[in-house]
Amino acid sequence: MPTYQYEARDRRKSCAKCRDGFEIMQSINDDRLTVCPDCGSPIFRVIGAPALGHSKTDLNYRAKRAGFHSYRKVQKGEYEKQY
Numbered sequence: 806m807p808t809y810q811y812e813a814r815d816r817r818k819s820c821a822k823c824r825d826g827f828e829i830m831q832s833i834n835d836d837r838l839t840v841c842p843d844c845g846s847p848i849f850r851v852i853g854a855p856a857l858g859h860s861k862t863d864l865n866y867r868a869k870r871a872g873f874h875s876y877r878k879v880q881k882g883e884y885e886k887q888y
């Protein structure tokens with residue numbers, strides 16, 4: 806099953822799980838998640854993100870924390886990371 810990455814829309818209303826994004830395994834037939842399974846906050850799916858543990862991801866996380874990160878809206882509820 807593919808792994809999808811989700812992230813809270815509003816970090817102020819997020820929990821530890823979704824604040825910095827999380828990955829979840831879903832069937833391609835499953836509906837896209839719209840709320841965090843832990844806290845129920847609205848989330849969006851991040852596409853084009855490499856799997857966690859790769860150095861590129863670490864760089865992305867660092868860049869995001871530094872505020873150099875942005876998303877491009879792909880479609881309703883789905884965003885693509887901009888590098």
Ligand SMILES: [Zn+2]
Nearest residue numbers: 820823841844
């Ligand atoms: Zn959450």
